[in-house]
Amino acid sequence: MNSLNVSWLKLLRSLLIVAALGGLGLASFSATAEEDDRHGMVNDIDLPTDAASLAIGEERYKARCAYCHLSSGRGGSSGVCLACQKYKWGSKASAIFATISAGRPGTKMGAFGNPETGLTAEQTFAVIAYIRTLQEKKIADDKLAPPQN
Numbered sequence: 694m695n696s697l698n699v700s701w702l703k704l705l706r707s708l709l710i711v712a713a714l715g716g717l718g719l720a721s722f723s724a725t726a727e728e729d730d731r732h733g734m735v736n737d738i739d740l741p742t743d744a745a746s747l748a749i750g751e752e753r754y755k756a757r758c759a760y761c762h763l764s765s766g767r768g769g770s771s772g773v774c775l776a777c778q779k780y781k782w783g784s785k786a787s788a789i790f791a792t793i794s795a796g797r798p799g800t801k802m803g804a805f806g807n808p809e810t811g812l813t814a815e816q817t818f819a820v821i822a823y824i825r826t827l828q829e830k831k832i833a834d835d836k837l838a839p840p841q842n
């Protein structure tokens with residue numbers, strides 16, 4: 694099989710995964726998330742836990758996301774806080790996957806679901822696993838020095 698076919702197959706597979714997960718979290722595609730999915734760190738899809746995947750997640754996050762969301766994940770002038778517990782579009786892993794893959798049209802959050810220009814599904818899972826570590830770090834930091842507001 695030539696390489697063109699292989700990349701088309703990869704694209705097709707990613708689109709199928711996006712479609713399947715989109716079906717799981719239909720609400721997260723259409724409207725902002727239900728109140729019960731706006732807080733917390735529920736992993737309703739399996740995220741990688743091994744060090745190699747987390748390193749990929751960190752590397753991809755720093756290359757593609759930190760520009761807006763900051764390397765701490767705590768948000769800057771043009772990206773919201775991902776290390777926080779409050780998520781507008783859903784904080785379950787499937788909702789975050791949908792946000793990253795399809796973007797949130799009408800906002801600055803672009804779509805990364807095309808593996809040629811964005812992230813593969815595996816890289817996206819690794820990035821979400823890395824975002825969970827940023828959330829855990831913020832929880833630990835907030836315990837040491839509770840936010841003033």
Ligand code: HEC
Nearest residue numbers: 757758761771772773780781782783789792793800801802
């Ligand atoms: C050009 C700036 C920019 C880049 C780059 C970017 N984002 Fe975003 N992202 C945003 C903005 C702005 C929002 C808020 C969208 C809105 O108004 O609801 C957002 C929202 C999100 C949300 C939803 C947060 C919520 O409250 O539900 C997630 C998850 C997210 N981004 C993850 C990522 C990841 C992962 C990457 C890298 C692969 C990334 N973003 C790259 C700007 C960016």
